[in-house]
Amino acid sequence: MNEPESSHDIYSESYTQRIWRLFQADSFARNGLRTVIVLFAIAALAPFLANSHAIIRVADGRVSFPIFPTLEAIEWRFLLYVPLAGMIYLLRKVIFRRPLACLLILAGVIAGIEIALALTHPVNDPTNDRDRAATFKLMPPIPYSPIESTPDQFVGPSWKHLCGTDSTGRDIAARLLHGARTSLAIGFIAQSIALLVGVSLGGLAGYYRGWFDIGVCRFIEIMDCFPPLLLILAIMGLSPSQNNMFYIMAVIGLTSWTGLARLVRGEFLRLSSLAFPQAARALGAGDSRVIIRHLLPNALGPILVSATFGVASAILLESSLSFLGFGMQAPTPSWGDILSDARRYIDFAWWLAFFPGIAILITLVSYNFVGEGLRDAVDPRLKVK
């Protein structure tokens, strides 16, 4: 419809630039991406948005920061890794120029963070700073911790408790903000596991064909025959009750790679019959070079699209699991967990179902819009100007 603007030259733009331009032109996709970024920021800053401890407290002439000693490892991780990801994005040009040196620095930084986290332990402080006298104190906007029980049980949304409270008087707004962490981390990491397994198995099957391919295809077929939720329920229900976050991530990741594997296998089958991998091989490139440098970059578009939708479905799976009581352990806030609480009190406590439902909805809608925008930008068959 619109004539290409003269400001950018469509003949000299790279494939990545083209996808980015088409993606940006789609307002749903653009806003979806913005919302995802905001959600990650909320997850990273959750302890400062909802906490019973003051951020800064001045009393008896002493300045203290009561919030920091109580932060748990996962809160530090979000607090440090999310800005790190932003830094990597901003410094991407430098990184492309010196990839090895930057990779070493990055590995050093991550190792440093993890070692520091392993050495420190959070202080468990059940008191709160809400009513404590001080000459000056800066409280988070929601002055409640997610696992803190207050005397106000089943209070509807009010100025004191924005999203109401649950059966033990825990503030739902605080639980929602902290629950964002659970959902986003599980969605992201579970899908990374699925990506790793799916791309390597599917890629190898599509590249080498033969018996390995037949074996992988049968295995995919076996996995696909189990309805995903039933398979996960069986594994979770039958396994010893170690429902920690990493276990759930692994189970979701290891049961949801089949779609990606099918996709990558198909792409590799198609691509490896084209001329350019042959040309690379004729120039002396080995199997690993052809796969990593030639085939993988060409299959990257559809993989990215599928992975984005995958994150959304991983988040959905996690909340379904928590809802059915197979998810995160009790005190850890998770959106599905609030909803499963809602089920018990559904005849009067509407806020228990409404707010977490909206939170999940916003997250899934954003991820799905990003995925749809990417799909439209990547797919050359849907002729776009």
Next chain:
Amino acid sequence: MTTYIFRRVLLLIPTLFGITLLTFLLIRYSPGNAALLKGGGGESGGKAMTAEVREQMIKLYDLDKPPLTAYALWLGKSLRLNLGDSVVDHRPVARKIGERLPLTMSLAGSALALSYLIAIPLGIAAALRRGQPLDRAISFVVFVLYSIPTFAAALLLILLVAGGDYLNLLPMYGASSINASDMGPFAWLWDRVLHMILPVVCLTYASLASISRYSRVSMLEALGQDFVRTARAKGLPERLVIFRHALRNALIPIITIFALEMPALIGGAVILESIFSLPGMGQLMFQSIDARDTPVIMGITVLAAIVTLLSYLAADILYVVVDPRISYE
């Protein structure tokens, strides 16, 4: 074609073998077993049974044999179409599943039919108005629907229209009212329908999104093909171009995705049966996993696997039937 179908059916055998073996080993190597759970005592509390009885039970359920031997025994029996008896109440597995099947099938079947009826026109309308407000509106609504978790929607719907403090139009739980046995045939049927409305609505709206999205993309692809340009070039009216040339070709992939919807439908039915307390297959699976009821879990797994595999096969065959250009020879 016959050879192709024959080969595909043969290929089902190793897959089914793999699925059953995997499930069997998963149950065997998981902590707890039926004899321990039924035995009571220990952590689960209740009346402890004597060691003697427990020994007998372990023997009865083949728990004393190595996993692979036990699997071979199960396989041998099931090949003679005997799925064994439930560990919980000693009723035949086939009958237990048979009682639950109609409910789940009617739930999934009506949801599938409804979502096709609504989704295909939506997708086509969106494709024809690509980029215009109608397309964007449909995309948006369908995407928002797709992103609402079924269980959250189910809870809010119950809250709003069933029981609860607001509208009290529909029943909250179960497949029929308590006094269903006293009703006349029409009242009984009406009662069943009322109980099914909420579950079917919840199951329908989720698959609505994926089907209408497929229809839209498929229609867009068809509209971009050369034969559509040819049809327009030779002066056919737009209506004919769309319905006779583009739509027919666009329908091919839409028909076949019902196979891909099957596992999602069965999975969705599990959650909904749990929320609405419907005595279907999903609920049975839940209870069996809890009780480590191996024969029942295996029976449901085999059934679900066969249904899924056959629908994949049916999709592939339909592909050939509706599009003569494709051939598997």
